[in-house]
Amino acid sequence: MTPKVKVxxxxxxxxxxxxxxTHTHSANYNGVPGLRGEAVEYQSTTKYAMHFLFVxxxxxxxxxxxxxxxxxxEASSRGAKRxxxxxxxxxxxxxxxxxxxxxxxxxxxxxxxxxxxxxxxxD
Numbered sequence: 035m036t037p038k039v040k041v042x043x044x045x046x047x048x049x050x051x052x053x054x055x056t057h058t059h060s061a062n063y064n065g066v067p068g069l070r071g072e073a074v075e076y077q078s079t080t081k082y083a084m085h086f087l088f089v090x091x092x093x094x095x096x097x098x099x100x101x102x103x104x105x106x107x108e109a110s111s112r113g114a115k116r117x118x119x120x121x122x123x124x125x126x127x128x129x130x131x132x133x134x135x136x137x138x139x140x141x142x143x144x145x146x147x148x149x150x151x152x153x154x155x156x157d
Contacts, residue, residue, distance in 0.1 A: 055080055059112075059152075072115075072150050079105040080144040087137060088126060096141040098122060105145040115151030122146070 061075035068074035081101040083094030094100075102119065109117050123146075128139045 068148060068150055070150065074148045074150050075152055076146070077105065077109060077149050078144060078146045079108055080142055083141050084138055085126070085141045092138060096124070096143040098143065101143040101145050105147065109149045109152065112149070112152040114149045117147055117149050119145060119147035
C-alpha cells in the first residue's frame with residue numbers, strides 16, 4: 035500500500051471517529067411476540083473512535099459505556115419501552131497501519147439487542 039493511499043484511508047477513518055450508527059432495525063418476527071407478549075425489533079448500534087494505547091479515547095469514545103449509551107439513546111428516540119441487550123463486541127484495528135496503528139488505532143464497538151415498543155413496520 036502506498037503512503038498516499040494510507041493517508042487517504044487514515045483521513046477516512048478519522049472522519050468516522052466519534053460517531054455512532056445504527057445499522058439495523060429488524061422487525062420481521064413473523065407475528066411471534068417477544069417474551070412479554072409485545073412486538074419487538076432487533077437493533078444493532080456501532081460506535082467508532084480512535085483510541086491511544088488500546089484504552090484512551092483520542093477522537094471519540096468506543097467504550098462499552100459510551101456504546102450502550104448510544105444504543106439506548108437510539109431506542110429512546112424511537113419511543114422504546116424496554117431494551118434487552120443480547121450481545122456486544124469490540125474490534126480494535128491495531129494491524130491496519132503499522133507501526134502507527136500500534137499506538138493510535140480505530141476501534142468499533144457494537145451493541146446488539148431487542149427493543150420493545152418501537153415497531154411500526156418490518157425492515
